[in-house]
Amino acid sequence: MTAHSTANSTAHTTAPEEAGAAKAADTALLRLDAATVRFGARTVLDALDLDVAEHEIVCVLGPSGSGKSTLLRAVAGLTPLDAGRVLLDGADQRDVPAHRRGVGLMFQDHQLFPQRDVGGNVGFGPRMHKAPREQRQRRVAELLDLVGLPDAQARAVATLSGGEQQRVALARALAPEPRLLMLDEPLGQLDRSLRERLVVELRQLFGRLGTTVLAVTHDQGEAFALADRVVLMRDGTVAQSGTPYEVWQHPADEFVARFLGFDTIADAVVTGTAAATEWGPLPVPEGTAEGPCRLLVRPTGVVLSAGGALRCEVVARTFRGGHVGVRLRPERGPLLEAECALRDAPREGETVGVGFDPGDIVVLPR
Amino acid sequence: MSALRTAYGRGARTPRGTAHPAAAAVRRRAGVRAALMALPLLFFAAFFAYPVAAIVTRGLHEGGNWHLGRIADVAGDAGIRHVLWFTCWQAAASTALTLLVALPGAYVFARLDFPGRRLLRAVVTVPFVLPTVVAGSAFLALLGRDGFTDSLFGVRLDTGVWAILIAHVFFNYAVVVRTVGGLWAQLDPAQEEAARMLGASRLAAWRRVTLPALGPSVAAAALMVFLFTFTSFGVIQVLGGPMYSTLEVEIYRQTAEVFDLPTAAVLTLLQFAAVAVILALHGWAVRRSQSALRLVDPALTAHRPRGAAERTLLGGVLAVVALLILLPLGVLVARSFDTPSGYGLAFYRALGSTDGGTFSVAPWQTVGNSLRFAAIATVIALAVGGLAAAALVRRSSGRLVRGFDALLMLPLGTSAVTVGFGFLIALDKPPLDLRDSWLLVPLAQALVGTPFVVRVMLPVLRAVDERLREAAAVLGASPWRVWREVELPLVSRAVAIAAGFAFAVSLGEFGATVFIARPDDPTLPVAVARLLGRAGALNYGQAMALSTVLMLVCAASLLVLESLRTTGSGEL
Numbered sequence: 047m048t049a050h051s052t053a054n055s056t057a058h059t060t061a062p063e064e065a066g067a068a069k070a071a072d073t074a075l076l077r078l079d080a081a082t083v084r085f086g087a088r089t090v091l092d093a094l095d096l097d098v099a100e101h102e103i104v105c106v107l108g109p110s111g112s113g114k115s116t117l118l119r120a121v122a123g124l125t126p127l128d129a130g131r132v133l134l135d136g137a138d139q140r141d142v143p144a145h146r147r148g149v150g151l152m153f154q155d156h157q158l159f160p161q162r163d164v165g166g167n168v169g170f171g172p173r174m175h176k177a178p179r180e181q182r183q184r185r186v187a188e189l190l191d192l193v194g195l196p197d198a199q200a201r202a203v204a205t206l207s208g209g210e211q212q213r214v215a216l217a218r219a220l221a222p223e224p225r226l227l228m229l230d231e232p233l234g235q236l237d238r239s240l241r242e243r244l245v246v247e248l249r250q251l252f253g254r255l256g257t258t259v260l261a262v263t264h265d266q267g268e269a270f271a272l273a274d275r276v277v278l279m280r281d282g283t284v285a286q287s288g289t290p291y292e293v294w295q296h297p298a299d300e301f302v303a304r305f306l307g308f309d310t311i312a313d314a315v316v317t318g319t320a321a322a323t324e325w326g327p328l329p330v331p332e333g334t335a336e337g338p339c340r341l342l343v344r345p346t347g348v349v350l351s352a353g354g355a356l357r358c359e360v361v362a363r364t365f366r367g368g369h370v371g372v373r374l375r376p377e378r379g380p381l382l383e384a385e386c387a388l389r390d391a392p393r394e395g396e397t398v399g400v401g402f403d404p405g406d407i408v409v410l411p412r
Numbered sequence: 413m414s415a416l417r418t419a420y421g422r423g424a425r426t427p428r429g430t431a432h433p434a435a436a437a438v439r440r441r442a443g444v445r446a447a448l449m450a451l452p453l454l455f456f457a458a459f460f461a462y463p464v465a466a467i468v469t470r471g472l473h474e475g476g477n478w479h480l481g482r483i484a485d486v487a488g489d490a491g492i493r494h495v496l497w498f499t500c501w502q503a504a505a506s507t508a509l510t511l512l513v514a515l516p517g518a519y520v521f522a523r524l525d526f527p528g529r530r531l532l533r534a535v536v537t538v539p540f541v542l543p544t545v546v547a548g549s550a551f552l553a554l555l556g557r558d559g560f561t562d563s564l565f566g567v568r569l570d571t572g573v574w575a576i577l578i579a580h581v582f583f584n585y586a587v588v589v590r591t592v593g594g595l596w597a598q599l600d601p602a603q604e605e606a607a608r609m610l611g612a613s614r615l616a617a618w619r620r621v622t623l624p625a626l627g628p629s630v631a632a633a634a635l636m637v638f639l640f641t642f643t644s645f646g647v648i649q650v651l652g653g654p655m656y657s658t659l660e661v662e663i664y665r666q667t668a669e670v671f672d673l674p675t676a677a678v679l680t681l682l683q684f685a686a687v688a689v690i691l692a693l694h695g696w697a698v699r700r701s702q703s704a705l706r707l708v709d710p711a712l713t714a715h716r717p718r719g720a721a722e723r724t725l726l727g728g729v730l731a732v733v734a735l736l737i738l739l740p741l742g743v744l745v746a747r748s749f750d751t752p753s754g755y756g757l758a759f760y761r762a763l764g765s766t767d768g769g770t771f772s773v774a775p776w777q778t779v780g781n782s783l784r785f786a787a788i789a790t791v792i793a794l795a796v797g798g799l800a801a802a803a804l805v806r807r808s809s810g811r812l813v814r815g816f817d818a819l820l821m822l823p824l825g826t827s828a829v830t831v832g833f834g835f836l837i838a839l840d841k842p843p844l845d846l847r848d849s850w851l852l853v854p855l856a857q858a859l860v861g862t863p864f865v866v867r868v869m870l871p872v873l874r875a876v877d878e879r880l881r882e883a884a885a886v887l888g889a890s891p892w893r894v895w896r897e898v899e900l901p902l903v904s905r906a907v908a909i910a911a912g913f914a915f916a917v918s919l920g921e922f923g924a925t926v927f928i929a930r931p932d933d934p935t936l937p938v939a940v941a942r943l944l945g946r947a948g949a950l951n952y953g954q955a956m957a958l959s960t961v962l963m964l965v966c967a968a969s970l971l972v973l974e975s976l977r978t979t980g981s982g983e984l
Contacts, residue, residue, distance in 0.1 A: 171611055174612045
């Protein structure tokens, strides 16, 4: 269940996961083997390795320009590989044209055909596969039902709202029953509340249908909500791969941590269960390797208490719905971010004491 | 959008009778539109409708009675029916042949990125703005007696219909490359990819997704080519011989040689009806092609040729361009240097003297005449066409606007001979006594240039985002300031392109100018035709030399245009 890629990618996966990886390698529906794509002098995919098992939902997460979309296009056969292989069910796809690969791709901007109505769009795939008319119509009705647009067959594409377009695009991609469904920023253009609702619906739907999914997104919330496994991409390679919980809990390196939104990262030297930092000694989990490292302090690991050893001034507070983000200027060391309940939040300008929770302090490799 | 507008309109009319400001605004807008349309309408009424009506009346109205029986007489005439038949089938054949040859070119120029693309795109447009007489003489030099193919292979095509068809393809290649290619370059390639992901092969994806999207613009281009070849004059004059005659040539013959004005009037009406039908179909096709398509920046869709198929296609298109367009132009140039005493500049030197006796002025002076007339015609066409486009953009639909749009296109399809002769007989008494005025020539040329100005300006003006105008207005700009500060800078490039087209087209106008140019003040194309009409190697050589000069002027103005063009959009 992991990408066998860069050295640190499997650093934090636990033993049972390693066993899963061996199993996944045998049943991998999709395997990328040192896949490389160059655009001129720029290497967009850099000897990338990735496996996706049958019925698995994998989300590739990364900043824009990290090669996510190119990854999908390479699997689809729309962008040729400069080196490496794409295997589907163990078969090399080098000479297989895009329309014979049996994979589906939902485009970022949907790419619905404007000159066809909704039914024509959804029925396009089955028609290309020479399904008889009756079967085609049944399939279209079935899929539109599935995505919650049962009466939309005859509607013009231009009259659809953003959410409806997304549903039609999904129905269209599912119609030819692809063995692998790829989604490029599937919810990218929708507003937040719709996105949060749809991502739950999508996961339920894929679970019910047993669809194998490879999705790319830049939105971690989307990836975590949708995926069985997330793969973090950086400059065309895999930076980390694991379940959403693993990645969140144990970011493989500073890049991953910062991409996940953690900004309080400092130099430290570990001795025993304490790390020497500019803020003073911080507790670290037991069994941490000794020596210099980078230390991530999660906002939840910064505990405001009257008895805290480190005195800090409250610089700013940001109301975030369920909790309050507090920005602190400590008496020594760089700024800290803390998170606390609304009723406990100090006011701006107040001086508070701060302690640290070892459970929310993560040692990153240097 | 219309629903929105309606809702807004209703909201503005509040129940307490405060309808006045909104109603006043609507009235003011209608007033502005009317004011903008006034000059173009006046221009078309005085210099198009009136002369054409005058000549038709002259033919069919005699002794206080209308002689409409003439229509049946003429339509029943076997000779005329033969002309009609030939006009139609040669136009259809030319259109089909042009599409066949030029559609691969449209793809190559739209989607493939190769060195010299811009230059070549300008070059293939040169024939389109070349005077038909020059195009005809280029083909005569290539395919005719003692021509290139005759002396090389003993093949002469000037006696058959093939020369006409090939010349028509030469002439209209750019129409297809520009109208279809312009849209093709903007179609989102991801649409085809989406089809491929759903199991469509490359060909199936093209047929099911790209072709339907291109369909209306192919139809529009085809109708334009049909219109130009249906009303073909210069090419047929030079290459048709006594055997082949189109409606337009027949109108010229009946008017200027047989002096049978009633027959000419009936033929003019016939041509009018045909052209009106073609233009109506064209307008419909253009509206279809403006339907909701996914358009992207053309710079993003072009790519280097990949694979054997694309390289073969590119090679094929380049070969066609070389054979069909560069070769005739090249032969024309070569002929202009090919004097009886070896290659030299004798023909060009002869242009400077009046010894030939063809004109009372040296042929060289016609270059100056042409440039002067074309410049004035360009100013008139820009003023008339620009105002018309500004009026049209203020409302995008409605029968009235569509009618006005079609009216502006009408001169393109109306017999230039009719217009020219109409000028002579209609504009000879006060208040419009222009008989001896040099202004007649630029006015007639502007009539042909105006449709091009409108066609170039309108899509660009329509593309200016309404929200930009609104943003400027909210920031305190008056409508006049909005136009000057926001719209004009955005469309200034289009104005330059429109001016260039109008200039080139005016430069090459022949059919009308041949009637109204004063003998001592001929334009360049008229001089070419006169030189071609006379025997002798010197006259022929001078015609070739003059044509070369004209070609160079046209090519230069087109190259300037090509460097201005960034989006490749618009309808030309």
